Amino acid sequence: MSRKRMILAAFFFNPQGDHRASWRHPRAPGREFMEFDYYRQLVGAAEAAKLDTIFIADHLGIWNGLGSGVAHYANPRLEPLSLVSALSAVTRDIGFMVTASTSYTEPFNTARTFASIDHISRGRVAWNVVTSALEEEAMNYGRDANIDHAVRYDRASEFLDVTKALWDSWEDDAVVLDKASGLFAHPEKVHFLDHKGKHFKVRGPLNVTRPPQGYPVIVQAGSSEAGKNLAAAHAEVHFAVIRNEAEGIAYRADIDARLAKFGRRPESLKQLPGILPIVGETASEAEEKQQYLETLMLDELAVDLLSTWAGVDLSVYPLDGPIPDLPEEANYNGWRTWLALVRAKENEGLSIRQLARKISATGSVPLVAGTASQVADQLEAWFTAGAADGFNLMFPLLPEDWTNFMIKVVPELQRRGLFRTEYEPGTLRDRLGLARPANGFARR
Template sequence: MSQNTAIFNLFFFNPQGDYRFSWRHPEAPGQEIFTLKYYADLARKAEAATLDNIFIADHVAIWDTVPSGLAHYANPRLEPITLLAALSAVTEHIGLMATASTSYNEPYNLARYFASLDFLSQGRASWNVVTSWLPEEAANYGLEQLPEHGYRYQRAAEFIEVVRKLWDSWEDEAVLINKQSGYFTDPQRVHQLNHEGKFFKVRGPLNVPRPPQGHPIVVQAGSSESGKQLAAAQADIHFVFMSNIEKGLAYRADMDRRLREVGREPSQFKILGGVLPVVVNTPEEKQQREQLIQELMNDQMALDLLTTYLRMDLSEYDPHAPLPPLPAEEGFDGLRTALEIIRGYDANLTVLQLGRLLLQSSDSWLVIGTAEEVADKLSEAFNAGAVDGYNLMFPFLPVDLDNFIEQVAPLLKARGVMKQAYSPGTLREKLGLAPVANQFSTKN
């Protein structure tokens, strides 16, 4: 069954919400963010509301090489595949999207992890591909510095190619478990890869049969030139940031062109916009919300984040003065859109003001208003074709999720923008994505 409604994902950037200071909210969870019960409760809420996926972002390092070190924000988090495997046992329909890096893993490992998650969840696994951009991550894997941007994406392209081959190394009919003949498998339907490329040499086959989805869904979130090309060539779903319909339509047109150039149909490629949906039903609620945010933000954290984005030491600059000259784009290997984001803000803002803006939403789309206004905005962008759905990046958990489920979701369902119930089948089938043929198939 084809999905003709928008895709809605519960997105975790931090366990307490999408802001880097979400943990300071008066109602934010504490130590329970390291327990299964906390995530299971959120997952059950999301599934009861018929959200499509749980999408877990990830880093493989502590963000601590900034002036404040661990003082304000250490970003601890549970490992996504482990967590989603546990959540597969307490959910039945909702998709499970885990972030995993191609820079600090091996294809065989990840092919096996995601195949296993797909079996455990009965076909609900997705892999969000990242190449990792924090210097702290590189340092955890024996590297003196972050590998160059182009190198990381070349490795990622071959990495995904090998993973797909490993998923295909068992044909769908390979498993026999024939007690009479003594054959566990049909040896003619289990294949070695003998892959030799620039980055990887992998014999295969995988020691897990072909997953229920054939290929678990591949998601990609980078929007640099290299990121968009990788998405067009390899991804089923592309996670992007958009701030209005016009930009969304322009981005889709660009991706449609790239897809056709590599021989793919745009209809089989889903674009999800990142959005921070905040329900405030009165002017007083909005004012209280804004006041709370100002109180929770930390100026040093704001300066730290701007430092990280720009890869510049800002300690010698007056935080109340305008931003110093930015680095040249050529050769800049910071966060994908760091310079674009900063240049998109008012040039008259001070260093500290810019940092505080980044703390609140970075380049995500903040949609704040009454439940009706939030539903209007999300419906409008979807109906215009700017996106196929949203990563819902709730600033504060669980309060913002609860408000969305209780107030916005019923409006979206009434308009036909959000589905009323889950359709049968694997996640790939639920989202209207075509099955992937086995490249090693010997079936006539």
């Protein structure tokens, strides 16, 4: 893939939109958000626009915050690997970046599922590696609290090593299927791992042959120190929370320095910051859409969300008072990326209510509201400056903002020569400009 063309991923986490209260909007979907046709139409629009991929976030539980979650936000969603297996059957070219946790499953299960979907989709799947930071998730897997932050990332690193080895356990030319001789596969090209590590003991080999892409594309989204190091060691796409162009350039330089320590080149990793686009026929119309979404947010929900990210129950403090002292990132076992974002705003003089409303709406991902040309201007500026290789498009309201972007902004980017007009041949990995990994066993 030429650096002249940006990568575009259409993100969905909340099935009604990435504004936390978008489900209240009169044009938001109703109960159909649990039906397959709803997702098939969204993905169909993205594929018609020639987007690279759909990015599906996930949690292993219902967010309940300090108690208002089920009442105002609960956010149930379909299990993403099941959904993508179905969507891959009704699409031909678009890719799928699917979130799966390393904290509450085993490498064999994950390797087998992703290898299977990579075969089913003919090389169009990616794995967004997460370590699961919410206590609501831990409590669904026999725990009373999170796994320690350092342990989560140590486990994740070994998990990735084992998963890659399982994908490599069948060399590309291992299967013969010689009916005359009766030789099904070359035994010397099917490998036992016999892995015995700190967290896992896995014999192997995998009972699925090597995926079409070698490995599904590896994606990582954490921006803590441990998260960025994991990305530098393993990831090929990094979803980053970046607030402006200068920050994006500095963030990229930091990632490139970390890549070098692992013997990797900058082109081996694509940086995709999140951005929330709202498109209007005029700038004032886009601004009105944004302002209306803000009226849907409830103080109780906003404070609950902020409390979860900050690691402090802020509901016991005066809402119009200052932010209290927050935990230090180094000692925090929750979501350190979110804590860092909250701490970065401590000195802005905002009250608890003001910060809660500000950060709960977008999660500190930049919101771009304007005409199609104005939205394209900002994407182009970040891309050409080197702050981004592309964007994770986090639409505030589904399906409206998603559809508007596909039919209005994408043609503008195509007109400028910044985005494809037709899909190139090959796998998702090929289209992202990422090399197919060599087989570790074959190298030996």
